[in-house]
Amino acid sequence: MTAGARLEERWREILSVHARTMCEIDRALHPYGLGASDFEVLDLLVTEGPEEGAQCRVQNMVGRVHLSQSALSRLIARLEKDGLVERTMCAEDRRGVYVALTRGGRHLHAEVLPLQRAVLARMLGDDETAPDSAPPSGPAGCARRPM
């Protein structure tokens, strides 16, 4: 048994879990007009910026989400358009941008958080119960279950 084969196997597993879970999150959040990345950003803002003055600068967020700077920029623009966050320019560094949740954003996050957690629990919640019951329904990815 090659060491490479074991790695390959682990990699396939990661790929599988990632695809399935990601897709389920997307599906669960879609009715709210959110994607997985959107939630990731919202969640970051909630957990990171409860302090008043400590508004997140885009710069700080880039390292914490799995998105390029440009993608994050557009995503924030989208969220702002939907009234979930607000962009304010910061005085100390006038090329920086502060991003803060609006009341609506915070509310929506609170609303969908349980759903995301439920998906997480369902998809990677230690499937000691039934190793091949629901989640591992085939090694497949996302596209299997039509929306």
Place this chain on the structure above:
Amino acid sequence: MTAGARLEERWREILSVHARTMCEIDRALHPYGLGASDFEVLDLLVTEGPEEGAQCRVQNMVGRVHLSQSALSRLIARLEKDGLVERTMCAEDRRGVYVALTRGGRHLHAEVLPLQRAVLARMLGDDETAPDSAPPSGPAGCARRPM
């Protein structure tokens, strides 16, 4: 400590590993004109279809890669354009399509396989060595290291 928080943590970890590894594979294979998905398909064809008559039908592949049917169709078209695979229609079921590696495709796969394995070993090769040395350089994702 919430159970949800533990799940969240696991999820972040998966997200992180996935993004980093995926990106590295892309980077490693890019010089050969391949992406991670392309390799996944090539690899599937190599490991799945060494038998002569047992050519893969697209249908069978869909479940094994993390791609939608349409994406797979286009991807195969791309690979065919590059001369790595060949599409032949099968006689028993005339709406089915057989996909087979060409000699060049097999060769290219053999050529890049070590690279992919190396990335895997580097990224998720049990980082017992240094938990926060290279891979976990920040919780960041892919976009951190410009191409």
Place this chain on the structure above:
DNA sequence: ACGCACTGGTTGCACGGACAACGAACGATT
């Protein structure tokens, strides 16, 4: 004070992927 290298964020562009709609072919039913 002036330039200079650099950082922070946005935009142009192209690409890959998902969903939906489509045409072709199969299988069953009548």
Place this chain on the structure above:
DNA sequence: AATCGTTCGTTGTCCGTGCAACCAGTGCGT
């Protein structure tokens, strides 16, 4: 044999993402 429902694969279309290029702004050196 003709029809209906279903499956297989491709194609139209939209959207999110990454890279590269771009301005605005900062801090340093001289």
